[in-house]
Amino acid sequence: xxxxxxxxxxxxxKIGIAAVxxxxxxxxxFFLQPVPNQAIASDTASLASxxxxxxxxxxxxxxxxxxxxxxxxSDSSTGSTGSEEESAAPSSxxxxxxxxxxxxxxxxVSSQAAAGGGASGQQQAQAASSTPAMExxxxxxxxxxxTDPVPEGKPAPQEPENITVDESEQYTCTxxxxxxxxxxxxDLFNQDKLSILPSDGVILAPTTVTFSEGESVFxxxxxxxxxxxxxxxxxxxxxxxxxxxxxxxxxYEFDCGSLSGWMYRVNGWFPNYGCSRYVLQQGDVIEWxxxxxxxxxxxxxxxxGQGAS
Numbered sequence: 001x002x003x004x005x006x007x008x009x010x011x012x013x014k015i016g017i018a019a020v021x022x023x024x025x026x027x028x029x030f031f032l033q034p035v036p037n038q039a040i041a042s043d044t045a046s047l048a049s050x051x052x053x054x055x056x057x058x059x060x061x062x063x064x065x066x067x068x069x070x071x072x073x074s075d076s077s078t079g080s081t082g083s084e085e086e087s088a089a090p091s092s093x094x095x096x097x098x099x100x101x102x103x104x105x106x107x108x109v110s111s112q113a114a115a116g117g118g119a120s121g122q123q124q125a126q127a128a129s130s131t132p133a134m135e136x137x138x139x140x141x142x143x144x145x146x147t148d149p150v151p152e153g154k155p156a157p158q159e160p161e162n163i164t165v166d167e168s169e170q171y172t173c174t175x176x177x178x179x180x181x182x183x184x185x186x187d188l189f190n191q192d193k194l195s196i197l198p199s200d201g202v203i204l205a206p207t208t209v210t211f212s213e214g215e216s217v218f219x220x221x222x223x224x225x226x227x228x229x230x231x232x233x234x235x236x237x238x239x240x241x242x243x244x245x246x247x248x249x250x251x252y253e254f255d256c257g258s259l260s261g262w263m264y265r266v267n268g269w270f271p272n273y274g275c276s277r278y279v280l281q282q283g284d285v286i287e288w289x290x291x292x293x294x295x296x297x298x299x300x301x302x303x304x305g306q307g308a309s
Contacts, residue, residue, distance in 0.1 A: 134150070134157070145273070154269060155279065160277065163216070167212045169212060169213035170211070171282040171283075172282065173220065173284040174285045176204055176287050177204040181256075182290060190255045193250065193255060196250050216277065232248055233252075242276045243275060246262075260291060260293075267285050
């Protein structure tokens with residue numbers, strides 16, 4: 001016992017005991033430390049709606065299908081200020097293509113559809129004419145997706161989930177993308193984007209493209225912008241069952257005032273539903289135009305419920 005007491009009083013013993021205590025403390029700290037929480041990523045990219053209700057479909061069927069729904073874009077009963085249907089990267093919006101679109105010479109676009117395509121084109125037209133009538137709620141006068149009845153002679157909206165694309169049947173249409181209205185409203189334009197604004201307002205000159213039977217305006221826009229490396233962002237809008245076009249060539253809604261955004265026109269008519277619900281026919285002429293006044297400056301005010309321009 002005396003030997004042990006003498007040993008404990010030595011310098012070596014004190015150092016050894018101190019070392020053991022330190023090791024014990026470190027071991028306890030290691031085993032008792034809490035497991036760090038794991039953060040869950042969330043979608044942080046969300047864009048303010050340029051419009052709601054009927055006006056949303058006009059300025060974005062183009063704002064959708066934003067729900068990635070009409071030209072200003074939502075499949076709402078009003079026009080379309082954008083296109084809809086999927087969404088890219090942030091917020092249910094998807095950036096389908098990358099890069100800035102190159103400017104092309106300004107070319108006039110006919111508002112009338114080109115001549116049909118033989119027997120297959122006639123069959124397609126017959127199929128379109130036999131499309132079931134829209135289911136209208138007698139209390140609201142609208143369909144389940146808040147779409148007003150379309151004018152007589154105009155194609156009724158089709159629900160994307162009910163459409164079968166037949167790639168064996170190929171047709172052609174014309175597509176163009178313009179933002180020349182911005183040039184007349186430079187005082188409202190986001191000056192940080194001057195470098196991406198085409199000097200003539202033409203992002204894509206009228207271009208003849210091929211599409212398959214059953215494809216929509218939205219399908220063609222996605223494919224062509226991807227091929228031409230023109231940036232596209234959109235989101236899905238379940239309320240209108242369509243897609244909303246938020247930005248093309250990095251020009252977004254609100255970039256030229258609180259009433260600005262994208263709209264689409266087919267054969268001179270601004271549909272009052274989202275671009276992902278507009279099924280194309282042979283010879284259709286599609287025009288995507290940027291409005292700075294909720295459609296009034298491009299002849300589509302009626303599509304957003306603002307009256308004809």
